[in-house]
Amino acid sequence: MRLFYYLIAAPALFFLRVLFWPFKTIFRFVGWFHSWRKARRRFRRADYDDMDGWEFEEYVGELLARDGFIHVEVTRGSGDQGVDVLAERDGTSYAIQCKHYQGKISNKAVQEAYAGAEFYGCDVPVVVTNSWFTPSAKELADEIGVELWDRDELNRLVRRTK
Numbered sequence: 001m002r003l004f005y006y007l008i009a010a011p012a013l014f015f016l017r018v019l020f021w022p023f024k025t026i027f028r029f030v031g032w033f034h035s036w037r038k039a040r041r042r043f044r045r046a047d048y049d050d051m052d053g054w055e056f057e058e059y060v061g062e063l064l065a066r067d068g069f070i071h072v073e074v075t076r077g078s079g080d081q082g083v084d085v086l087a088e089r090d091g092t093s094y095a096i097q098c099k100h101y102q103g104k105i106s107n108k109a110v111q112e113a114y115a116g117a118e119f120y121g122c123d124v125p126v127v128v129t130n131s132w133f134t135p136s137a138k139e140l141a142d143e144i145g146v147e148l149w150d151r152d153e154l155n156r157l158v159r160r161t162k
Helices: 002-044 053-066 107-120 135-144 151-160
Strands: 070-074 085-089 092-099 124-129 147-149
Touching: 053 070, 053 085, 053 092, 053 151, 092 107, 107 124, 107 135, 124 151, 135 147, 147 151
Parallel strands: 092 124, 124 147
Antiparallel strands: 070 085, 085 092
8 A cells, every 4th residue: 555655646646736736826826816906996995984983994094004104003982082093104193083974074173183183292183084174174274283184185095095
């Protein structure tokens, strides 16, 4: 029995392994590439209007990481001092407040982002939303230096991260 294994079976199995190794490698690569493309497509086409607040925060954090921000951290839900995502780019730190609303965003979000940026010691406070801002929120943000990223800016960010 051992003689059969050493003289016939082992060399035949080795030959088959060598013969089919390139095909196995190609199929693995194609499978990996397909799953990678599928994940990218799913991320790009994510409908952020159907997300809940926590999913929206995670989505914004992933968008920022894909856009070149570093040290992106989604803060915990309670006790985050009005900041949902902390990120850094080109030596500038950002404190980002995510608002996932149906209606327009008011002054309160701008105030929370400003206070949260001060608390975390960040350079730029930002409010990002899937909606738009009220005129008074825009006026307050201009006055105290808070960046407002509305639905249009969010769509530009999604397109940039393709």
